[in-house]
Amino acid sequence: MRHTISVLVENEFGVLARVAGLFSGRGFNIESLSVAPTLDPSISRMTIVTSGDDQILEQITKQLNKLIDTIKVIDFTGQNFVEREMAMVKVSAEENTRAEVLRIADIFRAKVVDVTARSYTIEVTGAPDKIDALIELLRPMGIKEIVRSGPVVLGRGPKGWRGAD
Amino acid sequence: MKKTGSQILLECLRLEGVETIFGYPGGTVINIYDDLMDSPIRHVLTRHEQAAVHAADGYARATGQVGVAIATSGPGATNTITGIATAYMDSIPLVIITGQVPTALIGNDAFQEADIIGITRPVTKHNYLVKDVKDLARIVKQAFYIARTGRPGPVLIDLPKDVQIASTRFEYPQTVELRGYKPTFSGNQRQVEKAAKMILAARKPVIYVGGGTTSSDASLELRTLAEMIQAPVTTTLMGMASFPKRHPLSLGMLGMHGTYYANMAVTNSDLLIAVGARFDDRVTGKIATFAPHAKIIHIDIDPTSIKKNVRVDLPIVGDLLEVLKSLVRALSEQPEAVRQLAEDLAPWRQEIGDWKQKHPMSYQASSTIIKPQLVIEKIRELTADDAIITTEVGQHQMWTAQFFDFSTPRTFLTSGGLGTMGFGLPAALGAQAAFPERQVIDISGDGSFQMNSQELATLVQYRLPVKIAILNNNFLGMVRQWQQLFFNRRYSQTCMELPIDFVKLAEAYGATGLRATRPDEVEAVIRQALETPGPVIMEFKIAREENVLPMVPAGAGLNEMVLAS
Numbered sequence: 001m002r003h004t005i006s007v008l009v010e011n012e013f014g015v016l017a018r019v020a021g022l023f024s025g026r027g028f029n030i031e032s033l034s035v036a037p038t039l040d041p042s043i044s045r046m047t048i049v050t051s052g053d054d055q056i057l058e059q060i061t062k063q064l065n066k067l068i069d070t071i072k073v074i075d076f077t078g079q080n081f082v083e084r085e086m087a088m089v090k091v092s093a094e095e096n097t098r099a100e101v102l103r104i105a106d107i108f109r110a111k112v113v114d115v116t117a118r119s120y121t122i123e124v125t126g127a128p129d130k131i132d133a134l135i136e137l138l139r140p141m142g143i144k145e146i147v148r149s150g151p152v153v154l155g156r157g158p159k160g161w162r163g164a165d
Numbered sequence: 166m167k168k169t170g171s172q173i174l175l176e177c178l179r180l181e182g183v184e185t186i187f188g189y190p191g192g193t194v195i196n197i198y199d200d201l202m203d204s205p206i207r208h209v210l211t212r213h214e215q216a217a218v219h220a221a222d223g224y225a226r227a228t229g230q231v232g233v234a235i236a237t238s239g240p241g242a243t244n245t246i247t248g249i250a251t252a253y254m255d256s257i258p259l260v261i262i263t264g265q266v267p268t269a270l271i272g273n274d275a276f277q278e279a280d281i282i283g284i285t286r287p288v289t290k291h292n293y294l295v296k297d298v299k300d301l302a303r304i305v306k307q308a309f310y311i312a313r314t315g316r317p318g319p320v321l322i323d324l325p326k327d328v329q330i331a332s333t334r335f336e337y338p339q340t341v342e343l344r345g346y347k348p349t350f351s352g353n354q355r356q357v358e359k360a361a362k363m364i365l366a367a368r369k370p371v372i373y374v375g376g377g378t379t380s381s382d383a384s385l386e387l388r389t390l391a392e393m394i395q396a397p398v399t400t401t402l403m404g405m406a407s408f409p410k411r412h413p414l415s416l417g418m419l420g421m422h423g424t425y426y427a428n429m430a431v432t433n434s435d436l437l438i439a440v441g442a443r444f445d446d447r448v449t450g451k452i453a454t455f456a457p458h459a460k461i462i463h464i465d466i467d468p469t470s471i472k473k474n475v476r477v478d479l480p481i482v483g484d485l486l487e488v489l490k491s492l493v494r495a496l497s498e499q500p501e502a503v504r505q506l507a508e509d510l511a512p513w514r515q516e517i518g519d520w521k522q523k524h525p526m527s528y529q530a531s532s533t534i535i536k537p538q539l540v541i542e543k544i545r546e547l548t549a550d551d552a553i554i555t556t557e558v559g560q561h562q563m564w565t566a567q568f569f570d571f572s573t574p575r576t577f578l579t580s581g582g583l584g585t586m587g588f589g590l591p592a593a594l595g596a597q598a599a600f601p602e603r604q605v606i607d608i609s610g611d612g613s614f615q616m617n618s619q620e621l622a623t624l625v626q627y628r629l630p631v632k633i634a635i636l637n638n639n640f641l642g643m644v645r646q647w648q649q650l651f652f653n654r655r656y657s658q659t660c661m662e663l664p665i666d667f668v669k670l671a672e673a674y675g676a677t678g679l680r681a682t683r684p685d686e687v688e689a690v691i692r693q694a695l696e697t698p699g700p701v702i703m704e705f706k707i708a709r710e711e712n713v714l715p716m717v718p719a720g721a722g723l724n725e726m727v728l729a730s
C-alpha cells in the first residue's frame with residue numbers, strides 16, 4: 001500500500017543520507033522524496049512516498065523516529081490531507097500540434113513557462129494522478145523531457161504544526 | 166581562557182568521568198596524543214584499532230559506563246568498524262573519536278582520508294563530524310548522553326585536525342538539548358496493568374530475558390518478578406548473567422544451542438514475557454512455530470524492536486528497571502491472586518522439571534581425551550563468582566554459554582549479535598583495565614584467538630593479568646560442525662592445518678604458556694594459571710570433532726532439536 005509520510009528533521013548536513021540509508025539498508029523503497037526548509041530554518045520537512053505492508057510501514061515510521069535528527073514523523077495514510085505535485089514538461093510543438101498542446105495545457109490550468117519555435121515547456125500543479133493524465137495526453141505530441149517534484153502534503157483543517165514545542 | 170580543540174576534547178572526557186581510554190595514535194590525532202601527556206586520563210595502547218574498540222567495549226560491558234576509543238583517520242578509522250558494529254548489535258555505550266584530515270582537504274582523497282561518517286552511519290547510534298571547534302564541547306556532551314541513554318549504542322565523533330588545533334573559550338554545557346531524541350523511561354501504566362492481568366491469567370508463563378536487563382541493571386527486579394510469580398526464566402546469550410543459572414527457576418539459554426527444557430518450555434508456553442530481548446533469529450528458530458500457543462508481552466526501550474520479528478500482544482516501551490518495578494508493584498497490589506498464581510503454576514513447573522530430567526545438559530565424559538565442556542566446568546569451579554568471562558565466537562562460546570553457571574551480572578562478555586571472532590581477548594583486556602583485581606578469563610578457540618592475538622603484547626605491557634583458555638581443536642569448529650551435519654562432512658577450509666605452539670607464542674610476548682593434553686591435567690593447568698601473575702595462555706588440546714548440542718538447525722522450529730550426534 002502507498003503511504004505518504006512527512007518527516008521533520010534537523011536542517012543539517014548528512015540528515016538526508018541517514019534517512020535514505022535507513023530505507024536502503026532494509027531494502028525498503030522510496031518512490032519519491034522532496035525536502036526543503038520550513039518556516040523555522042533550522043528544521044527541514046521531507047515528504048516521502050513509499051509502499052509496503054503494515055509491518056514494513058510500522059518499521060519505517062519507528063526507524064525514522066529513532067533517528068536522533070528526526071523531530072516528528074507523520075504518516076498521512078488514512079488521514080484527510082491535501083496532496084500536490086509540480087511537474088514541468090518540455091513538449092515538442094510543431095506547426096500542426098502547437099494549438100493542441102496549448103489547448104491541453106489550458107484544460108489542466110497549466111502554464112507555458114518557456115517557448116521556442118519547436119517546443120513549449122509547461123508547468124502544472126496538482127494531485128499526482130492529474131499530472132499523470134496530462135502527461136498521457138501530451139505523450140502523442142512528443143515529450144522531450146520531464147521533471148516531477150514528487151508530492152508534498154499537508155493535513156486538512158485549521159490545526160498546523162509550526163515548530164518543535 | 167581559550168583552549169584548543171584537542172584540549173577541549175580531553176577536558177570533556179575528564180568531566181564525563183572517563184578514566185581510561187583505548188587507542189592508537191596517528192597523524193591526524195597527534196595533537197590529541199600530545200595533550201594526553203598532560204591529562205590525568207590513562208591511555209591503553211592496543212596493537213590494532215579494532216582491538217581498541219573491543220577493549221573499550223569490554224570496559225563498558227564490565228562497568229556499565231561509556232567506553233572510549235580513539236583512532237587516527239583513514240585506515241585507523243576503518244579498522245574500528247568491526248568493533249563499532251559489534252557494540253552496535255549488542256547495544257553497548259561507546260564514544261569513538263577518530264581523527265580526520267583538515268576540513269579544507271575533506272573530500273579531496275587526502276592522505277589517510279576516509280569518509281568515516283558515511284561508513285559508520287549504519288553501525289552507530291549517531292555520529293558527528295565536527296566542523297567548528299565552537300561546537301565541540303556540545304557535541305561531546307551529546308555523544309555521551311546519546312551513547313548511554315535509551316537503547317545504548319556507539320556514537321562516533323570525527324574530529325578534523327584543524328579543529329583540534331583551533332581554539333575557543335571552553336565551557337562544558339550542563340544540559341543536553343536534543344529535540345529529536347527523547348527516550349521513553351517509564352512504561353505506560355495502563356499497559357503495565359494489562360500485563361499484570363495477563364500474567365495472573367497465565368498457566369504456562371515463561372520469562373524470556375535478553376541483554377536489555379543488563380543494560381538497565383534490572384536483574385534484581387527481574388528476580389523479584391520471577392520469584393513472586395514462580396515462573397521459569399530463560400535467557401538469551403546476552404541476558405545470560407542477569408539471572409543466576411543455578412536458580413531453581415532458571416531454564417538456561419533458549420534458541421539454537423539452548424537447553425532442551427528451555428526450548429520445550431517456550432514452545433509449550435501460554436504467555437511469553439520478553440524482557441529486553443529482541444527475538445533474534447538464533448533465538449526464535451522458525452518464526453511460524455515459535456511459541457505458537459503463547460500470548461506475548463514485550464518490554465523494551467526501543468520501539469523498533471517491538472513487532473519487528475514476531476507478533477506482540479502487549480508492547481510496553483520503557484526502561485526495564487522502571488517497567489519491572491511498576492509491574493512488580495502492580496502485582497503486589499493483589500497479593501492473594503499472586504499467591505494463588507504461584508500455586509497454580511506448580512503443574513507447569515512439574516512439566517518443566519520432567520523435561521529437565523529427561524534431557525539435562527550433559528556430555529559424554531572421557532578419561533583419555535579432553536572434552537571442552539570439562540574445561541568450562543573446571544574454570545567455573547576454580548574461579549570466583551565475580552570472575553569476568555569473555556569469549557570469542559564459535560563452539561567454545563556456546564560451550565561456555567551452556568556449561569558455565571553464571572550468577573553475577575556483567576560477568577559474561579560476548580559478542581552476541583554480530584558474532585565477532587577476535588572480540589574476547591581485547592574485551593578481556595578492557596575489563597581487566599577496569600577491574601585490575603578481579604579474575605578475567607578469555608575463553609577462546611584456536612581460530613578466534615588468532616584474529617587478535619597481537620593483543621598479548623598489550624596485556625604484557627600494561628601488566629593486565631588476563632588468563633586465556635584456548636580450546637584447541639585445530640578446526641574452525643562451529644563451521645566444521647555445520648559441514649559435518651549439513652554438508653556431508655566436507656570440511657572445506659575449516660581445518661587449521663598448521664599447528665601453532667601457543668605456549669611458545671605466549672613466551673615470545675613475555676607471557677606464560679601452559680598446556681594440557683590429557684583430562685587429568687586440566688585442573689592443574691587452570692590452578693597454575695590462576696596462581697601465575699601476569700597474562701597466561703592455557704592451551705587445551707580438546708576432542709577435535711566434539712559438537713555443540715543440543716542444536717536447532719537453522720530454519721527449524723525450537724522443538725526440532727538435534728540432541729545427540
